[in-house]
Amino acid sequence: MSSVLYDTPGPKAKARNWIYSGLFVVLFGLVLWWALSLMGEKGQLDADKWSPFVTDSRVWTTYLLPGLVETLKAGALAMLIALPFGALLGIGRLSDHAWVRGPVGAWVEFFRAIPVLMLMLFGFALMAPRLMDVPSDTRPFWAVVTGLVLYNSAVIAEIVRAGVLSLPHGQSDAAKAIGMRKGQTMFHVLIPQAVTAMLPALVSQLVVILKDTAIGGALLGFGELLSMNRQISANYSNTIPTLFVIALIYIVVNFGLTSFASLLEGRLRKSKKSTGAVVGVNDVNDMATGANSGGI
Amino acid sequence: MFDFLDSGQYDVLGAFWVTVQLTLYSAVGSLIWGTVLAGMRVSPVPLLRGFGTAYVNLVRNTPLTLLIIGCSLGLNQTLGIALGGSTFKEIGFRLAVLGLTAYTGTFVCEALRSGINTVPVGQAEAARALGLSFFQVLTLIVLPQAFRAVIAPLANVLIALTKNTTVAATIGVAEAALLMKEMLENEPQALFAVFAVFALGFVLLTLPTGLLLGWVAKRVAVKR
Numbered sequence: 001m002s003s004v005l006y007d008t009p010g011p012k013a014k015a016r017n018w019i020y021s022g023l024f025v026v027l028f029g030l031v032l033w034w035a036l037s038l039m040g041e042k043g044q045l046d047a048d049k050w051s052p053f054v055t056d057s058r059v060w061t062t063y064l065l066p067g068l069v070e071t072l073k074a075g076a077l078a079m080l081i082a083l084p085f086g087a088l089l090g091i092g093r094l095s096d097h098a099w100v101r102g103p104v105g106a107w108v109e110f111f112r113a114i115p116v117l118m119l120m121l122f123g124f125a126l127m128a129p130r131l132m133d134v135p136s137d138t139r140p141f142w143a144v145v146t147g148l149v150l151y152n153s154a155v156i157a158e159i160v161r162a163g164v165l166s167l168p169h170g171q172s173d174a175a176k177a178i179g180m181r182k183g184q185t186m187f188h189v190l191i192p193q194a195v196t197a198m199l200p201a202l203v204s205q206l207v208v209i210l211k212d213t214a215i216g217g218a219l220l221g222f223g224e225l226l227s228m229n230r231q232i233s234a235n236y237s238n239t240i241p242t243l244f245v246i247a248l249i250y251i252v253v254n255f256g257l258t259s260f261a262s263l264l265e266g267r268l269r270k271s272k273k274s275t276g277a278v279v280g281v282n283d284v285n286d287m288a289t290g291a292n293s294g295g296i
Numbered sequence: 297m298f299d300f301l302d303s304g305q306y307d308v309l310g311a312f313w314v315t316v317q318l319t320l321y322s323a324v325g326s327l328i329w330g331t332v333l334a335g336m337r338v339s340p341v342p343l344l345r346g347f348g349t350a351y352v353n354l355v356r357n358t359p360l361t362l363l364i365i366g367c368s369l370g371l372n373q374t375l376g377i378a379l380g381g382s383t384f385k386e387i388g389f390r391l392a393v394l395g396l397t398a399y400t401g402t403f404v405c406e407a408l409r410s411g412i413n414t415v416p417v418g419q420a421e422a423a424r425a426l427g428l429s430f431f432q433v434l435t436l437i438v439l440p441q442a443f444r445a446v447i448a449p450l451a452n453v454l455i456a457l458t459k460n461t462t463v464a465a466t467i468g469v470a471e472a473a474l475l476m477k478e479m480l481e482n483e484p485q486a487l488f489a490v491f492a493v494f495a496l497g498f499v500l501l502t503l504p505t506g507l508l509l510g511w512v513a514k515r516v517a518v519k520r
């Protein structure tokens with residue numbers, strides 16, 4: 001294998017690579033051995049701390065799966081609301097009228113600058129009995145969804161804007177030439193193409209949303225997947241194994257979504273459904289900033 | 297409307313100062329860790345590449361909240377690792393920096409790796425023709441150009457990091473989000489005023505960072 005940085009290794013380089021690999025294995029082994037011995041000392045490696053996840057189905061049916069369902073529910077709902085809302089904001093930002101463009105731009109920039117946790121706290125306080133009187137058992141859920149929608153609609157607005165701007169000028173010129181009005185151009189010509197181009201970015205944004213639901217579990221008492229660690233480790237006193245298993249579930253779900261988004265991106269690039277550039281996974285994956293998509 | 301600020305009961309500036317400190321320490325840590333990871337991911341040794349790829353994919357798909365809570369519940373409370381801190385405040389702060397660094401490092405790594413890809417192959421070929429080793433090519437020729445190309449993406453990572461420091465509230469680090477939570481609970485009548493104060497604080501932290509680094513990125517970009 002060759003790359004920018006090195007040639008295909010010859011016999012000497014191969015030998016050197018083996019030495020480096022060996023050194024790395026030793027170093028990694030030492031760290032692993034230290035971590036494992038420390039865990040062993042505190043009894044976190046005992047079989048009965050790990051076996052509940054295999055033998056005791058109640059761990060899954062009472063805690064992990066309901067938690068995962070809550071996480072997916074909040075994520076999917078937030079995405080469903082944020083999508084049309086974000087599309088409207090994105091279109092508003094592209095408006096020809098300064099009085100629309102300005103306020104919408106300010107709204108988007110404002111909500112992108114605020115941490116999603118603060119938006120959730122704000123939503124939680126807003127739903128207090130005195131103000132909106134949301135029942136206390138669903139209040140954390142709606143607070144989390146509110147925070148996620150406010151934040152992610154701003155991010156999606158930027159993705160939509162990037163998608164529309166990535167389309168060639170000829171598209172709207174041609175629409176004008178056949179006598180379409182601005183609104184028609186936007187909804188019949190530009191948006192359908194932009195949405196196809198944005199699909200991978202939108203799917204990968206779902207990963208960000210799912211990860212962010214965990215904040216609500218830790219601070220607002222939302223019963224999502226991560227918050228189950230307290231109940232499981234209270235029952236089986238196995239803090240570290242529980243955190244491991246929960247992390248694994250997140251990784252499997254999110255990795256699946258990311259791979260799906262990449263697959264979609266590859267297909268779209270080949271199929272040429274859109275004339276613009278495909279707004280890819282990596283264009284918005286920047287830790288929920290949605291930052292790269294804004295600069296086109 | 298804003299009279300809760302004068303009561304002296306809440307140290308808003310102090311809380312934001314903790315946010316700034318968290319950001320700075322984690323930024324330095326994740327820059328170092330991210331560079332090391334990027335070095336591994338582009339190295340000629342397959343094992344190091346594999347480790348880098350695995351680490352980035354695993355940590356990126358884990359919620360930051362889980363990492364930070366894992367540092368607190370797992371490392372500190374179960375295994376007794378205190379990172380040299382003695383008080384609750386010190387330990388919480390250091391654990392939060394550790395979690396933020398482990399998470400943000402992966403994003404720094406990916407930004408750097410895409411920067412390395414922007415360096416033309418001819419540069420490295422010329423360097424190799426001069427007889428430079430992989431390490432010399434990386435540190436003398438490729439990374440300096442890559443760093444200049446990725447200042448804008450790194451600025452975005454820094455802004456996201458600033459916002460992500462709020463997650464440290466989950467393990468009780470007394471930063472802005474935790475104070476906001478406390479104030480919203482104690483001053484329900486001033487809901488919008490409290491939100492406005494903290495929102496303004498974050499806009500003031502992130503906006504200048506983006507503008508300044510955007511300007512720097514344009515200044516130092518390698519003209520090709």
